[in-house]
Amino acid sequence: xxxxxxxxxxxxxxxxxxxxxxxxxxxxxxxxxxxxxxxxxxxxxxxxxxxxxxxxxxxxxxxxxxxxxxxxxxxxxxxxxxxxxxxxxxxxxxxxxxxxxxxxxxxxxxxxxxxxxxxxxxxxxxxxxxxxxxxxxxxxxxxxxxxxxxxxxxxxxxxxxxxxxxxxxxxxxxxxxxxxxxxxxxxxxxxxxxxxxxxxxxxxxxxxxxxxxxxxxxxxxxxxxxxxxxxxxxxxxxxxxxxxxxxxxxxxxxxxxxxxxxxxxxxxxxxxxxxxxxxxxxxxxxxxxxxxxxxxxxxxxxxxxxxxxxxxxxxxxxxxxxxxxxxxxxxxxxxxxxxxxxxxxxxxxxxxxxxxxxxxxxxxxxxxxxxxxxxxxxxxxxxxxxxxxxxxxxxxxxxxxxxxxxxxxxxxxxxxxxxxxxxxxxxxxxxxxxxxxxxxxxxxxxxxxxxxxxxxxxxxxxxxxxxxxxxxxxxxxxxxxxxxxxxxxxxxxxxxxxxxxxxxxxxxxxxxxxxxxxxxxxxxx
Numbered sequence: 234x235x236x237x238x239x240x241x242x243x244x245x246x247x248x249x250x251x252x253x254x255x256x257x258x259x260x261x262x263x264x265x266x267x268x269x270x271x272x273x274x275x276x277x278x279x280x281x282x283x284x285x286x287x288x289x290x291x292x293x294x295x296x297x298x299x300x301x302x303x304x305x306x307x308x309x310x311x312x313x314x315x316x317x318x319x320x321x322x323x324x325x326x327x328x329x330x331x332x333x334x335x336x337x338x339x340x341x342x343x344x345x346x347x348x349x350x351x352x353x354x355x356x357x358x359x360x361x362x363x364x365x366x367x368x369x370x371x372x373x374x375x376x377x378x379x380x381x382x383x384x385x386x387x388x389x390x391x392x393x394x395x396x397x398x399x400x401x402x403x404x405x406x407x408x409x410x411x412x413x414x415x416x417x418x419x420x421x422x423x424x425x426x427x428x429x430x431x432x433x434x435x436x437x438x439x440x441x442x443x444x445x446x447x448x449x450x451x452x453x454x455x456x457x458x459x460x461x462x463x464x465x466x467x468x469x470x471x472x473x474x475x476x477x478x479x480x481x482x483x484x485x486x487x488x489x490x491x492x493x494x495x496x497x498x499x500x501x502x503x504x505x506x507x508x509x510x511x512x513x514x515x516x517x518x519x520x521x522x523x524x525x526x527x528x529x530x531x532x533x534x535x536x537x538x539x540x541x542x543x544x545x546x547x548x549x550x551x552x553x554x555x556x557x558x559x560x561x562x563x564x565x566x567x568x569x570x571x572x573x574x575x576x577x578x579x580x581x582x583x584x585x586x587x588x589x590x591x592x593x594x595x596x597x598x599x600x601x602x603x604x605x606x607x608x609x610x611x612x613x614x615x616x617x618x619x620x621x622x623x624x625x626x627x628x629x630x631x632x633x634x635x636x637x638x639x640x641x642x643x644x645x646x647x648x649x650x651x652x653x654x655x656x657x658x659x660x661x662x663x664x665x666x667x668x669x670x671x672x673x674x675x676x677x678x679x680x681x682x683x684x685x686x687x688x689x690x691x692x693x694x695x696x697x698x699x700x701x702x703x704x705x706x707x708x709x710x711x712x713x714x715x716x717x718x719x720x721x722x723x724x725x726x727x728x729x730x731x732x733x734x735x736x737x738x739x740x741x742x743x744x745x746x747x748x749x750x751x752x753x754x755x756x757x758x
Contacts, residue, residue: 259392260561261554266398267620271478272530275628280338298532298710302424305520309513310427313500316509317423319719320501324419326722334401334408335738341401344394347386354380366387379573386566396554403551407544409747412720413712419499424702426496431513432695436688440481442683446659447475450676465501467673474677478684485580497552517694520701533627534598536709542620549613556609559602562594630707637700641693646692655679655686717743 297303302314318324357377389395451471457463533539542640567589574582595602662679665671705711717740726739 258390259395259554260552260557261392261396265551266528267543267546267617269621269624272624272628275530280607289417298705298708299713301705301710302420305424305518307518309509310424312509313427313496314420314423317419318416318499319722321419321499322501323727324412324415327408328715329725331405331412331720331736331743332407332716332735334405334490335741338398338401338405339738341394341398344397345389347384353382377573377575379571381569381571385565386568387563390564391554391561393555393558396551396558400548400551401554403544403548406744406747407541407548409743410537410540410544412715414698417537417706417709418711418713421702421706423496423499425699426492426499427513428517428695428698428702430489430492430496430510431476431515431517432691433485433492434514435517435691437485437489439684439687439691440478440485441708443687444475444478444482444681447471447478447680448685450673450680451475454673458515463673470674470677474681517691517698519694520698532708533624533631534755535748536627537712539620539627539709542623546613546616546620549609549616552609553606553613556602556606559595559598559605562592565591565593567591627707631704634700634704634707638697638704641697641700642694642748645697648686648693652683652686652690655683659683712743714743714747717741 264618301311327442356379359373359377390622451468451474454468454471458465458468490505493507493510496510497507498502500507520722568584569587571585572582659676659682662671662675666673666676720743721739724737729735729739
């Protein structure tokens, strides 16, 4: 049984700990929302032109930014994006980083409890023998037993551990926002590559059709040259143009295979494994961007990369308080219990109890602590600047995408007119050549113009579609709140369970709202 003085000492220590805990404070700056003063006044005029008007296929539509690709009404594209969201390796890695940051948060949370907990127990066998002497030979053996338990609990008197938890929690939310940003990038990449694949197919078709036209002209000039009715100049000019067009086809086919392989990798497959593309074909969709709810400045604030940057500011802000806590003494509650005895008859049993506070203070480390605080403050300012830069780049991306949508749309009508004029020009050139009113160079020029103009028209259509995709991405569309079961597949979670005891962390729902620290738009002057 503990002696009265030990009980009184324990009560005094616990009382002192309670008083100290009640007087706790939290050092360091509280999180301040980064200011983006210019955002209050920024609104691209080009965005209004790009984001208004008829939807895909000429129908008025309100774009659902979370699933913007469905506005293209292309089942093949819908299937590719859905498959990529399930199987893309980079998206899975981003999901696993959520589990990693959740474990880091658990480590930080454990600092609120006793930091040192150590139990020890042992037994020692003693055998002593003495020969000779007055008493003759003697022999004695016994077993000595002992057990003890030590505990050290540093009180969070200056908020060191609380700030550490804040930082880890911000990192956890940043990892969720980062996974959502990966969804945005993935959807845009899949759509871009899909329409690039279809564009390349059409460019191959244009080159093949023009090569066929040029081959007929080459064969005609060859026959005329053999009969002495045409010069070799016409023959060689026709041959050069035909073979030059034929040479473009292998290059386009190589590009087609590269795009297909890139899509396969995005879907987590080996290169070339893309049976879905067998159904991809036909002309590119004629579209205008769908009506988007909200202005670009408001949508910019929802971008996941901006949310990640804001969480990183919050995480680093808390680190200043962690560093500042080293200025002050650390107050630790110590406790120990020990018990020992032996197997010798009548041997006493010893019990010891120790409890009390301890204080440690790095009085002579002021220079190191001060510079560590400075270091953390410099890192905070860096994260604020990184946030500002992210906002600027986001605004630029929106503006660049909007101007491309507008200007490629403006090119559509003149390029279509130029292509139709080139078709008519070739018809006239052939007629005039056959009737003897024009030389063969006019036919070659008309063929070259037809190939160039039809290819330019197609490339502009593709650029317009790509710009619309980029605009949706720039506005932060293409992500949803995914449950843990979707972020990390069951097979992966089973593999992790087989290696490590994850408890409920592999199934515990993620927070519904990860926007967290909101962006302050600044006060208008």
